[in-house]
Amino acid sequence: MTARGEPASATTWAIETRGLRKIYGDRVALEDLTLTVGYGEVFGFLGPNGAGKTTAVKMLVGLIRPTAGTGWVLGRPLGDAHARRQIGYLPELFRFHDWLTGEELLDLHAQLYGLSRAERRRRIPEVLELVGLTDAAHRRIRTYSKGMQQRIGIAQALLGSPRLVILDEPTSALDPLGRREVRDVIRRLRAEGVTVFLNSHLLSEVEAVCDRVAFVNRGRVIAIGPLDELLRGELVVEFRLGALPDGTLAALERIVRVEDVRPGERPTLTVRAPDEATIARAVDLLVGAGVPVYGVVPERRSLEDLFVRLVEDGERPPA
DSSP states (O other): OOTTSOOGGGGGOSEEEEEEEEEETTEEEEEEEEEEEOTTOEEEEEOOTTSSHHHHHHHHTTSSOOSEEEEEETTEETTOHHHHTTEEEEOSSOOOOTTSBHHHHHHHHHHHHTOOHHHHHHHHHHHHHHTTOGGGTTSBGGGSOHHHHHHHHHHHHHTTOOSEEEEESTTTTOOHHHHHHHHHHHHHHHHTTOEEEEEOSOHHHHHHHOSEEEEEETTEEEEEEEHHHHHHSSEEEEEEESOOOTTHHHHHHTTSEEEEEEOSSSOEEEEEESSHHHHHHHHHHHHHTTOOEEEEEEEOOOHHHHHHHHHHHHHSOOO
16 A cells, blocks of 8 residues: 555556546536556546446546546546646636637646746747647637637646646647547657547547547446457348248348348348458358358448447337
């Protein structure tokens, strides 16, 4: 145990939570949040509205305390002042002092971070250039578009050269070019060893930059892991066939799950199977039954498909 009471293992993760729970009155906002985020990792935090994502983020940055459970950020307990000084945070809903210029706003936040005058003079132009706002540095924020306000928000989150950056919907107001630039910023942070915790509804953005993701629903993590492993999952394959003799479809359903049948002279079946070996067994069965197999076409599983399936499965009552 360390002097502060946290286990030594807590320092091996940038973020670690165990059974975090938050109750407001009779409403459970977060039920049992257990996850780990590695140092230098870009981690996606996904879930439907009301799943508990914002509550979880507020706990991580120390804005609220859990009702139960434990957690550590940068090796220190949730809410620890030393850890909070090393976090950059952009909330989903933010309001800035719109009478200030972009440069003035960053100077204010840099002073709050405790940066010296020399550090402010160096760091403010760096983050303005990073988010593409150098030419707008001396304009008042009230003249900024919504996308530009999002960019200045990202800039203030990066001012203090944080070890952990938590971004809540950082590309929601940006056009495609702006989203690409934010992706580049996130990749640059990862290359510098900065941990990025990304909460976004734009699944294509998550898929483009995240090393691992967690899906949360009703306050619980329902799936977590590297993106490629989660997307691999079950195989969905389209069979393009010749005529099916009687009984062949029933025999096939004992091997794979047949999800769609488009009849005709050359029927097409969409099937789901746990692995390639099962697909091979299904093909052997069809060939053995004399069915011409004109095509076996795997479908690429998208993050959106996985998201919808996990959430829908979580909403169904148990059998």
